[in-house]
Amino acid sequence: MEYTVQKLGQIAGISTRTLRYYDEIGILKPARISSSGYRIYGVKEVNILQQILFYRELGVNLDIIKDIINTNTFDYKTALIEHREKLLEKRNQINLLIANVDKTLSAEEGRISMSDKEKFEGFKQKMLDENELKYGKEVRSKYGKESVEKSNNKFKNMTQEQYDEVQKLATDVLETLHVAFLTGNPASELAQKAADLHRQWLCYYWDGYSKEAHAGLAQMYVDDERFTAYYDKEYPGTAQFLRDAVLIYTGMNK
Amino acid sequence: MEYTVQKLGQIAGISTRTLRYYDEIGILKPARISSSGYRIYGVKEVNILQQILFYRELGVNLDIIKDIINTNTFDYKTALIEHREKLLEKRNQINLLIANVDKTLSAEEGRISMSDKEKFEGFKQKMLDENELKYGKEVRSKYGKESVEKSNNKFKNMTQEQYDEVQKLATDVLETLHVAFLTGNPASELAQKAADLHRQWLCYYWDGYSKEAHAGLAQMYVDDERFTAYYDKEYPGTAQFLRDAVLIYTGMNK
DNA sequence: CTACACCTTAACGTAACGTTAATGTCAACA
DNA sequence: TGTTGACATTAACGTTACGTTAAGGTGTAG
Numbered sequence: 409m410e411y412t413v414q415k416l417g418q419i420a421g422i423s424t425r426t427l428r429y430y431d432e433i434g435i436l437k438p439a440r441i442s443s444s445g446y447r448i449y450g451v452k453e454v455n456i457l458q459q460i461l462f463y464r465e466l467g468v469n470l471d472i473i474k475d476i477i478n479t480n481t482f483d484y485k486t487a488l489i490e491h492r493e494k495l496l497e498k499r500n501q502i503n504l505l506i507a508n509v510d511k512t513l514s515a516e517e518g519r520i521s522m523s524d525k526e527k528f529e530g531f532k533q534k535m536l537d538e539n540e541l542k543y544g545k546e547v548r549s550k551y552g553k554e555s556v557e558k559s560n561n562k563f564k565n566m567t568q569e570q571y572d573e574v575q576k577l578a579t580d581v582l583e584t585l586h587v588a589f590l591t592g593n594p595a596s597e598l599a600q601k602a603a604d605l606h607r608q609w610l611c612y613y614w615d616g617y618s619k620e621a622h623a624g625l626a627q628m629y630v631d632d633e634r635f636t637a638y639y640d641k642e643y644p645g646t647a648q649f650l651r652d653a654v655l656i657y658t659g660m661n662k
Numbered sequence: 663m664e665y666t667v668q669k670l671g672q673i674a675g676i677s678t679r680t681l682r683y684y685d686e687i688g689i690l691k692p693a694r695i696s697s698s699g700y701r702i703y704g705v706k707e708v709n710i711l712q713q714i715l716f717y718r719e720l721g722v723n724l725d726i727i728k729d730i731i732n733t734n735t736f737d738y739k740t741a742l743i744e745h746r747e748k749l750l751e752k753r754n755q756i757n758l759l760i761a762n763v764d765k766t767l768s769a770e771e772g773r774i775s776m777s778d779k780e781k782f783e784g785f786k787q788k789m790l791d792e793n794e795l796k797y798g799k800e801v802r803s804k805y806g807k808e809s810v811e812k813s814n815n816k817f818k819n820m821t822q823e824q825y826d827e828v829q830k831l832a833t834d835v836l837e838t839l840h841v842a843f844l845t846g847n848p849a850s851e852l853a854q855k856a857a858d859l860h861r862q863w864l865c866y867y868w869d870g871y872s873k874e875a876h877a878g879l880a881q882m883y884v885d886d887e888r889f890t891a892y893y894d895k896e897y898p899g900t901a902q903f904l905r906d907a908v909l910i911y912t913g914m915n916k
Numbered sequence: 917c918t919a920c921a922c923c924t925t926a927a928c929g930t931a932a933c934g935t936t937a938a939t940g941t942c943a944a945c946a
Numbered sequence: 947t948g949t950t951g952a953c954a955t956t957a958a959c960g961t962t963a964c965g966t967t968a969a970g971g972t973g974t975a976g
Binding site: 698701 | 925
Binding site for chain 1: 764
């Protein structure tokens, strides 16, 4: 079976230009050149091309693909694992970009809702505002405004007892956390208790609990200095400790 | 406050080349040109530059940024929301790539298991140990031991009947495929039956079935010559036929 | 007056091809 | 045999957002 550029291009689903380019950069040379100067590819070249396209689809750089196919002692598996790492990194970058866009969008909304704030009154309302100010933006940016609004509604409908319970939970979390912190082990029973209390506390604010969101918030406690300051006030390092505990608690620690 | 290229570049954290380029493409013109031809920027330009850099950080194309800052009737919010969509799409693509790499890696193991299986029929545990020795450490360190153990347990817990069923399914897939192949139509009933058998077979190896992953694997059968060789052994073209059938079966054939 | 830091324009290089442009080749048909 | 149309070839510019020389003019401190 011999193929010209177009035939090979057709069965492989790529352009003739691509084949010429691959010839040019030495990634796929034709089996031979016809008397009239045509590129003629054979079965071996088809297989190599399949390899190339396979890696290309995975987003691997052509230079590296060149190494892959030129090195017969190539470690296929290691290469894929390394490539996977790169993809994860890329995804993280995009996640960051998304978070930034979200933040911007919610900040924009924040400005608009500021004018609506006159409607709000009462101490619960004040608390809400504070909460909003403190956590709204970040949480909103991460999990969408819907959940935050749900949370606000939930909070507005709290009874006095429920409200007291929340306050108590908040201090419980902190106290348990501090004692656990002294043990130094975020997997310890006490630390896990703290993480569980933290989850309970959260559930007063979030309508739908999810491990991912919980772990994400815990990570934020470390990333955002305002949160860090709150938890580290008495014992520096507590925020990080809480994050570790929550990661274990949620099973999100890889 | 007036700035030359370098001063502005320093406070903005960008190169002088970038500023000249922005001038060149008309995205940021200096306030005036000094008698000696130097670019002189003012406060207004600093603000515009901040805008530019802000959008740039979000990954927005310079052409679009140009529109944004040149159009006073520009709808920032819509633009950002659209940009967000694009980012989400990109992330999905990367997720797909990651999933493909993962499946490739695990399928690779599956393939090795298969060839070993024939040799060591009846010695499942021994094979498990070998697998563990060869790949356990590496995969475990990269992906956490959980998934590997899941896979092992799944395999270990197979009854003899289940094991036979897998073997039978594998040959069923191949036989059905070969007969269907002669019809030449991957949408034919028989070809779809083969795709379904293939799915059943897969489900013995994959913990969570998904159309995307199934289609991805089928594509790999065409892209990777080792898989191609397996399916094309008797009738060349079978791998591609299976892929087409699976693409139709999963509805991923656009 | 001389360094020396700073400014300028011009032009090539990057990754992976797409897209003309100008021209040669092959098979088929009148 | 001549023509047509589908194929092939090389060459070269265009794409993004600058980095990197190169060659030369300007401003100011010593």
